[in-house]
Structures are given as structure tokens and as C-alpha cells.
Amino acid sequence: MHPLRAYIHRFVALPDEAWRALEAELQPRQLKRHEYFVQPGDTRHEVALLLRGACRMFYPRADGEEVTTYFFFENHLLASYPACLRNAPSPLAIQALEPTELLVFPYAALTRLYDAWPVFERFGRLLAEYHLIGTEERLSEQLLYSPEARYRALLASSKTKIMARIPQRLVAAYLGVTPVSFSRIRARVARNPGPPAG
Amino acid sequence: MHPLRAYIHRFVALPDEAWRALEAELQPRQLKRHEYFVQPGDTRHEVALLLRGACRMFYPRADGEEVTTYFFFENHLLASYPACLRNAPSPLAIQALEPTELLVFPYAALTRLYDAWPVFERFGRLLAEYHLIGTEERLSEQLLYSPEARYRALLASSKTKIMARIPQRLVAAYLGVTPVSFSRIRARVARNPGPPAG
DNA sequence: CTAATTTCTTAGCGTTTGTTAACGAAAGCG
DNA sequence: CGCTTTCGTTAACAAACGCTAAGAAATTAG
Numbered sequence: 001m002h003p004l005r006a007y008i009h010r011f012v013a014l015p016d017e018a019w020r021a022l023e024a025e026l027q028p029r030q031l032k033r034h035e036y037f038v039q040p041g042d043t044r045h046e047v048a049l050l051l052r053g054a055c056r057m058f059y060p061r062a063d064g065e066e067v068t069t070y071f072f073f074e075n076h077l078l079a080s081y082p083a084c085l086r087n088a089p090s091p092l093a094i095q096a097l098e099p100t101e102l103l104v105f106p107y108a109a110l111t112r113l114y115d116a117w118p119v120f121e122r123f124g125r126l127l128a129e130y131h132l133i134g135t136e137e138r139l140s141e142q143l144l145y146s147p148e149a150r151y152r153a154l155l156a157s158s159k160t161k162i163m164a165r166i167p168q169r170l171v172a173a174y175l176g177v178t179p180v181s182f183s184r185i186r187a188r189v190a191r192n193p194g195p196p197a198g
Numbered sequence: 199m200h201p202l203r204a205y206i207h208r209f210v211a212l213p214d215e216a217w218r219a220l221e222a223e224l225q226p227r228q229l230k231r232h233e234y235f236v237q238p239g240d241t242r243h244e245v246a247l248l249l250r251g252a253c254r255m256f257y258p259r260a261d262g263e264e265v266t267t268y269f270f271f272e273n274h275l276l277a278s279y280p281a282c283l284r285n286a287p288s289p290l291a292i293q294a295l296e297p298t299e300l301l302v303f304p305y306a307a308l309t310r311l312y313d314a315w316p317v318f319e320r321f322g323r324l325l326a327e328y329h330l331i332g333t334e335e336r337l338s339e340q341l342l343y344s345p346e347a348r349y350r351a352l353l354a355s356s357k358t359k360i361m362a363r364i365p366q367r368l369v370a371a372y373l374g375v376t377p378v379s380f381s382r383i384r385a386r387v388a389r390n391p392g393p394p395a396g
Numbered sequence: 397c398t399a400a401t402t403t404c405t406t407a408g409c410g411t412t413t414g415t416t417a418a419c420g421a422a423a424g425c426g
Numbered sequence: 427c428g429c430t431t432t433c434g435t436t437a438a439c440a441a442a443c444g445c446t447a448a449g450a451a452a453t454t455a456g
């Protein structure tokens with residue numbers, strides 16, 4: 001099955017005709033290392049399926065720092081969700097960490113499909129709900145647990161692949177600590193692999 | 199207009215017949231102070247519109263602490279979103295902070311309406327999207343800014359009403375700090391009302 | 397393959413936070 | 427209305443974090 005159709009199929013079964021309507025919108029795109037899929041301020045809203053490579057999402061802070069908040073790998077859907085949903089300039093950037101291949105389509109095409117096909121509307125609902133519970137889980141982790149506990153939870157999770165492909169300073173930002181502090185936490189955890197989990 | 203219909207109307211215009219289908223499911227409920235709408239482990243999934251009063255949402259932590267992560271006031275929709283969407287036991291509790299009046303309906307009734315009425319499915323999508331961008335904004339605030347900066351942002355926001363009706367130790371948890379630390383931050387900010395914002 | 401750049405670690409220092417505890421104020425309850 | 431409980435502030439101490447800087451290690455680019 002087409003990788004995008006397979007992605008959607010995890011949420012809804014798409015009739016052939018509906019799929020073809022989306023397929024007609026797809027455009028391949030290659031990103032070099034460090035090239036952008038979205039830059040802060042962008043108003044041309046696009047969605048993409050990542051076929052090969054890896055990307056990071058980050059927010060620029062007033063002091064010039066770029067705070068990385070998320071990563072995308074193969075068969076992830078990427079977009080500036082806030083920009084698309086509000087139809088506003090993007091507050092964030094999405095940038096390739098490696099040479100990356102994408103399948104891109106305009107967000108406006110998706111909203112047209114929402115109007116035309118109830119099955120797409122359902123997909124849109126399930127997709128938003130899926131991301132919502134993931135984001136809420138991550139927010140509550142930030143509010144409930146210490147940086148060290150969050151790192152231990154990351155180690156114990158299936159997301160360990162994040163660690164493998166991503167520079168550690170970006171993982172640090174993902175966990176909400178500075179690179180220096182993250183290095184100390186790593187040393188601490190390596191010395192004492194078991195508890196504490198709080 | 200009925201307050202629930204007015205709430206939904208901010209997202210979609212509901213035909214009379216569709217509205218009546220939902221209206222038939224509504225049940226009023228009163229909560230005393232400290233009474234629960236959802237308790238951790240609950241499997242009977244319900245949604246409610248808050249008509250009068252206030253509630254807090256909190257996660258129980260392994261050490262016994264209850265970490266408050268959200269508040270609900272008049273004309274807010276409340277539910278254990280993770281529990282409803284996953285059809286799993288609730289990981290969190292929702293508890294009345296004041297005597298509270300609710301209009302309750304089963305989450306299963308909503309999913310039936312999703313099946314029966316495309317306009318409800320659209321409402322469900324927009325509702326999830328709306329909550330997603332709110333949650334993502336809050337997560338990125340946690341990752342980007344210091345506790346003091348988050349408190350200053352809260353002061354500058356329209357959410358100042360949170361401060362008024364809610365015990366400060368719960369606001370502290372909402373910001374991701376302990377009550378003692380929050381008290382110090384408040385004193386610091388009161389001494390120096392302007393910067394720093396970082 | 398080598399040179400340049402970036403990344404990771406470690407250290408020192410000042411600041412902030414968490415914890416515990418005590419006291420006073422405020423609010424709930426009978 | 428008075429009693430009890432909860433809540434907010436402050437203090438003291440230990441632990442953790444952010445920042446700066448320097449050296450080592452790894453990666454990238456030519």
C-alpha cells in the first residue's frame with residue numbers, strides 16, 4: 001500500500017476514490033541537511049509525510065535560542081499544526097536533521113477533503129485526538145516529574161530510538177533541560193541505574 | 199440558546215434535529231465541594247458542560263501527591279479526555295472546587311452522534327484541534343520559559359481569573375512549581391514588577 | 397585523509413528550587 | 427460565632443540547575 005494511505009489506514013479505511021483525491025495533491029520534495037520545511041512566519045501551510053530521514057521542530061526564543069520540542073522520523077506526518085489550524089503565520093520551524101524525503105500536500109487540500117468526504121473528516125478528528133492525548137501526556141510528565149525522572153522514563157520507553165539518531169543537546173531541549181544539565185543527569189543515572197524514579 | 203448548544207455553536211451550526219438528539223442524552227448533576235466527577239480508574243466515561251462552579255483536574259503521583267494540571271469554569275466542557283479517547287480507565291481525577299452544577303452525557307452518546315451526523319464529527323474534529331493547540335502552547339511554554347517567566351505570562355494573560363478563584367497552591371502546580379517556590383516567585387515579582395521576562 | 401566545526405563532558409560559581417518546619421492568616425464547618 | 431482545618435508566607439539548608447569556560451571526543455566538510 002502507498003505509505004500515506006497506510007498511515008491513514010491506521011485511523012480509517014479510505015475508499016479508492018477518496019484516496020485518489022488526496023493522491024492527486026501529492027508532491028515529492030527533498031530536503032538537504034539543515035534545510036527547512038517550515039520557517040517561523042511562514043504562511044504557506046503544508047503537510048508532509050516523511051518517507052526517509054529525520055526532522056526536528058523548534059520554537060525560536062526571544063534571546064535567539066532555538067528550543068527543540070519534537071522529532072519526526074520515517075512515516076511521521078509533519079506540519080506546523082498551530083499555523084495550519086489557526087491559518088496564521090507559523091510560530092515554529094521544522095528543519096531536516098538529515099537528508100530527508102517528503103511527500104507534501106497543501107493543508108487547504110486536506111480541508112477540502114474534510115468538506116467532501118466524511119471519512120476524511122473522521123480521519124482528521126482521530127488524528128487530532130491522537131496528537132492531543134500524546135501532547136497532554138507529555139505536558140503532564142513535565143508538570144509531575146523531575147528532569148531526571150523524565151530521562152529515566154525516556155530510557156525505559158520505546159522512544160529510545162530518539163536517543164540513537166539525535167544529538168544529545170536536542171534531546172536535552174526535548175526533556176526541558178539545558179545540554180550541560182542533561183550531561184550531568186546522564187552521568188548521575190549511569191552511576192546509579194536503578195532508582196530514584198520520582 | 200441552550201448553553202451547550204451555544205458552546206457547540208462556537209465550532210459548528212447544529213441543525214435542530216441534531217441538537218435534539220444530543221439534548222435527549224443530557225442529565226443534570228450537582229457536585230458538592232470536593233466531590234468527584236471522575237476518579238482515577240473510572241471506566242464509565244462521561245462528558246459534562248459546567249454550568250456553575252469550578253473544578254480542577256489532577257493526576258495522582260506515586261508518592262501520593264495530587265498534581266493539579268487544569269481548571270474548569272462556567273461553560274467549559276469537561277471529561278477525562280485520555281480515558282474517553284482510549285476507552286481505558288481514567289489516569290486522572292476531576293474534582294469540584296466549589297459547589298458545581300453539570301450537564302452530563304455519556305461519551306458513547308457522542309461517538310454515536312459522530313456516526314450519525316457529519317456535523318457532529320466536524321464538531322469533534324474542531325474540538326480536538328482546539329484543545330490540541332492549547333495543550334501544545336502550554337507544553338512549549340513549559341519547555342521554553344522559566345517558572346518566573348511563566349508566572350509573569352500568566353499575569354499578563356486573560357487567564358488572570360484563574361488566580362482569583364483558585365487556591366494558590368493549585369496555581370503553583372498548574373505552573374509546574376511547588377507552593378513554597380511559587381510564593382517566593384510571587385514576592386520576587388511583586389518587588390520587581392517589570393522584567394525579566396525570560 | 398586531514399582540517400575545521402560541532403558536540404559532549406567536566407568544573408566552578410551564583411541562583412533557584414525543593415524540602416522541612418514554624419508561624420500567622422484565612423476560610424470552612426458545626 | 428467560635429473552633430478547627432487549611433492555606434500562604436518566611437526561614438534555613440541541601441540539592442539541582444543555569445551559565446560560562448575549557449578541553450576532549452566525535453562528526454562534518456573539503
